[in-house]
Amino acid sequence: MKIVSFVTQKGGTGKSSLAVSLAVAAAESGLKAVLIDIDPQSTAEEWYKRRTAEAPAVHSISWANLSSRLYRLRQQGYDLVIVDTPGAESHAASEAMKEAHFCLLPVRPSVADIEASAPTVRHLNENAKPFAFVLNQCPTGGRTSRTANARMTLQLLGGLCDPTVAHRSDHVDALAAGLGVTEFSxxxxxxxxxxxxxxxLTARLRRLDATEIADDEGGAIPLSAMS
Ligand SMILES: Nc1ncnc2c1ncn2[C@@H]1O[C@H](COP(=O)(O)OP(=O)(O)OP(=O)(O)O)[C@@H](O)[C@H]1O
Ligand SMILES: [Mg+2]
Structure with a gap:
């Protein structure tokens, strides 16, 4: 079982939106995926209440119970756990980073978002935790140089998820409908x-599995479903 936490103390960068759509896409791909919401704002929990489909399950819990919940999920044979965290420096974010095999840091292609990610990056580096930025809400029109500049900066700052996510209304509408974007459209x-x-992400987790992660449980994601 692999644990991926969405973290950054900047609010509104897209942690919850990406977390729910990624969890749905993971379930669609055949992975046994679950989303854990430890943000008191409860965006993912509220999204789940609007759903009719049961998968992926959403567990809304206190950060203090994260470790024990992960233990139980591991026993239940989950492949992938996605953790959504608050957009502020908090015990919740620290705990999610500690438990994660890998962290994703959504940032918009803006200097303010990139600068605001510095404390999170410092924390991850100090704890030797693998991570990557995800560029989200990228402009779709002519201002692609802003995205290109952000790509370069983020690569230098520690790594970037190669596919970027554009600013598209599907994300807003899917969240409102209790769907992932792969279900909505x-x-x-x-x-x-x-x-x-x-x-x-799954390719990256597979690489980590081979080189960096000493996974006591030995449970690699059945990534055959992804390739
Ligand atoms: N790629 C996108 N395109 C368009 N809108 C987006 C995209 N990603 C997120 N949004 C919108 O941006 C807003 C903030 O997104 P979201 O709630 O996912 O951010 P967050 O990082 O979880 O915020 P917080 O830190 O408050 O938890 C929401 O209205 C969401 O619908
Ligand atoms: Mg959120």
Whole structure:
């Protein structure tokens, strides 16, 4: 079982939106996926209440119970746990980073978002925790140089999820409908981007599994479903 936490203390960068759509895409790909919401704002929990589909399950819990919940999920044979955290420096974010095999840091292509990620990056580096930025809400029109500049900066700052996610209304509408973007508009560009992020992430987890993660449980994600 692999644990991926969405962290950054900047609010509104897209942690919850990416977490729910990624969890849906993971479930669609055949992974036994669960989303844990430890943000008191409860965006993922509220999203789940609007759903009719049961998978992926959403567990809304206190950060203090994260470790014990992960233990139980491991016993239940989950492949992938995605953790959504508050957009502020908090015990919740620290605990999510500690428990994660890998962290994703959504940032918009803006200097303010990139600067605001510095304390999170410092914390991750100090704890030798693998991570990558995900560029989210990228402009789709002519201002692609802003995205290109952000890509370069984020690569230098520690690594970037290669597929980027554009600013698309599917994300807003899917969240409101209790759906992932791959359910809301399966053939849309937002859906393609989320599937590309999932594919990148699972490939990265597979690489970590081979080289960096000493996973006591020995439970590698059955990534055959992804390739
Ligand atoms: N790629 C995107 N395209 C368009 N809108 C987006 C995208 N990603 C997120 N949003 C919108 O941006 C807003 C903030 O997103 P979200 O709630 O996911 O951020 P967050 O990082 O979880 O915020 P917080 O730190 O408050 O928990 C929401 O209205 C969401 O619908
Ligand atoms: Mg959120």
């Amino acid at each position: 399966p053939y849309g560009k937002a859906a393609d981007e989320i599937r590309a992020v999932l594919q990148w």
